[in-house]
Amino acid sequence: MKAGPPASLRTARRLPKDTGLPAWYAMLPAADPAISLQGKQTADWLVLGAGFAGLAAARRLRQLDPKGRIVVLEASRVGLGPSGRNSGFMVDLPHNLQSSDYGSGLEADRALIQRNRAAIEFARQAVAEYGLPDEAFVPWGKVNAAASAAGDAHNQSYSAHLATLGESCQWLDAGDMRALTGSSYYRSGLFTPGTVLIQPVQYIRGLAEGLRGSAVAIYEDSPVQALHNLGQAWRATTPHGSLESPRVILAVNGHASSFGFYKRRLIHVMLYASMSEPLGDAALRVLGGQDFWGITPSDPMGSSLRRINGHGGQRILMRNRFSYEPGLQTSAGRLERLSLDHDLAFQRRFPMLAGLKMQYRWAGRLCLSWNSVPAFGEIDSGLFSAVCQNGLGSVQGTMAGICAAELAVGQPSAHAEALLSEPEPSQIPPEPLSWIGANAALRWKEWRAGAEL
Ligand SMILES: Cc1cc2nc3c(=O)[nH]c(=O)nc-3n(C[C@H](O)[C@H](O)[C@H](O)COP(=O)(O)OP(=O)(O)OC[C@H]3O[C@@H](n4cnc5c(N)ncnc54)[C@H](O)[C@@H]3O)c2cc1C
Numbered sequence: 001m002k003a004g005p006p007a008s009l010r011t012a013r014r015l016p017k018d019t020g021l022p023a024w025y026a027m028l029p030a031a032d033p034a035i036s037l038q039g040k041q042t043a044d045w046l047v048l049g050a051g052f053a054g055l056a057a058a059r060r061l062r063q064l065d066p067k068g069r070i071v072v073l074e075a076s077r078v079g080l081g082p083s084g085r086n087s088g089f090m091v092d093l094p095h096n097l098q099s100s101d102y103g104s105g106l107e108a109d110r111a112l113i114q115r116n117r118a119a120i121e122f123a124r125q126a127v128a129e130y131g132l133p134d135e136a137f138v139p140w141g142k143v144n145a146a147a148s149a150a151g152d153a154h155n156q157s158y159s160a161h162l163a164t165l166g167e168s169c170q171w172l173d174a175g176d177m178r179a180l181t182g183s184s185y186y187r188s189g190l191f192t193p194g195t196v197l198i199q200p201v202q203y204i205r206g207l208a209e210g211l212r213g214s215a216v217a218i219y220e221d222s223p224v225q226a227l228h229n230l231g232q233a234w235r236a237t238t239p240h241g242s243l244e245s246p247r248v249i250l251a252v253n254g255h256a257s258s259f260g261f262y263k264r265r266l267i268h269v270m271l272y273a274s275m276s277e278p279l280g281d282a283a284l285r286v287l288g289g290q291d292f293w294g295i296t297p298s299d300p301m302g303s304s305l306r307r308i309n310g311h312g313g314q315r316i317l318m319r320n321r322f323s324y325e326p327g328l329q330t331s332a333g334r335l336e337r338l339s340l341d342h343d344l345a346f347q348r349r350f351p352m353l354a355g356l357k358m359q360y361r362w363a364g365r366l367c368l369s370w371n372s373v374p375a376f377g378e379i380d381s382g383l384f385s386a387v388c389q390n391g392l393g394s395v396q397g398t399m400a401g402i403c404a405a406e407l408a409v410g411q412p413s414a415h416a417e418a419l420l421s422e423p424e425p426s427q428i429p430p431e432p433l434s435w436i437g438a439n440a441a442l443r444w445k446e447w448r449a450g451a452e453l
Helices: 052-064 106-130 149-165 174-181 200-213 253-259 281-287 332-338 340-349 393-409 414-420 433-452
Strands: 009-011 039-042 045-048 070-073 142-146 170-173 188-192 196-198 216-219 226-229 234-238 241-245 247-250 267-276 293-297 304-310 313-324 358-368 375-380 383-387
Touching (some): 045 234, 045 241, 052 070, 052 106, 052 200, 052 247, 052 383, 052 393, 106 149, 106 196, 106 200, 106 414, 142 149, 142 174, 170 174, 200 216, 253 358, 267 332, 313 340, 313 433, 332 340, 332 358, 340 358, 375 393, 383 393
Parallel strands (some): 039 241, 045 070, 045 247, 070 216
Antiparallel strands (some): 009 226, 170 188, 226 234, 234 241, 304 313, 375 383
16 A cells, blocks of 8 residues: 655654543553663664554564564653553444444444454463453453434444354343443443453553563653665664664554655544542442443443542543544643533433542543555565554554564564554545544534434
């Protein structure tokens, strides 16, 4: 797949800027001081970005090349980028945010389920090998919750779709939902068992630690400002150093477009989340329900929720609202304004917890393509792309990273073949048309989500 004309020097027009401190990061012990890239270095393999995709690529490279020098360059701290800002649903089933019932068609969905499950298995093996704490990776499943008649109908059509795929699910009625969540808000839910609920920062940090233990160098606070094609190798330049490597895996998700790749083919969207303060004894008494669960909305534009019980105590996470951000960042003001909807959505669901405040609020980037395909493949000689995860980066990023490593090494791979056979991300209209169109579509879809928000 061509991601644009080859160029010998690609300067990053933008570097990542993340807004708000994700609770997952704040609730864990402070990380060790960052070690950044210094001076001139070389490597056999260079991975840009230490998110799901980059760390999966590094792990797969280590499996395929036990002795080679592998270096990962991360602009920020491990876990402070989008891979540590999400809601932590590693979903095995189709979860197409642009479709009304998360599906994309039978054959495509079957192939996707296989890839998602292979990615989850890869993660499971990493968790076991690196000795991550149980809390980092909980195979709990998830519930697709419905608060309205329209939500119920979405779930009905989703469950029919799952039946055609031969996938099991369990219908929960309003009483079951109350027993699970303590809330009377939901009319029904659809439980599917294959999702893993992760503590994203614990998972990402644990992966990075494990990789360091197998001699992968991960430099943080090392934004790549320029990528230079030297012919036989690429040179990545950071503020305090540079690194040359014959093969590079680009795992920076939407920031691929900051280097000029996939021009007008990547859609940059921000998502917003809040985490409550810990539930005290009184709150726990009036709330009831189980102490650990995860809910996705029956309408993709609705609210995801998680109840957690681990580092940081018992808390509830709320995630809703989207904004289209071609500049790949949002402001503190927009975060504050949009996350007021977290409070409203929380009050609707948990009126008995009036007075419980949100302690952390944050935003994070998503990268989508209009036709919901990844941006994957060798995009220039020795440069492999593993970006555009279409909203489900925990699994699709992991799979893209694995496949990019296999492609780069020349390891035959059915999953990589499948990604290569996808069409390229289709072009989006120029600004301001995209901005107007995308924001209007988001607002309309959010309005239509109604009580699911
Ligand atoms: C609030 C929220 C909730 C979400 N919920 C879920 C969910 O429940 N399940 C799910 O699967 N997905 C979820 N997502 C999406 C998911 O987080 C992303 O799809 C995922 O993080 C993408 O992984 P990635 O490794 O491809 O990219 P990223 O996580 O974006 O990692 C790329 C890394 O590259 C680094 N980088 C960028 N530019 C440079 C540069 N020039 N030099 C060096 N490094 C650079 C970035 O700092 C970043 O750490 C959610 C996202 C948000 C914001």
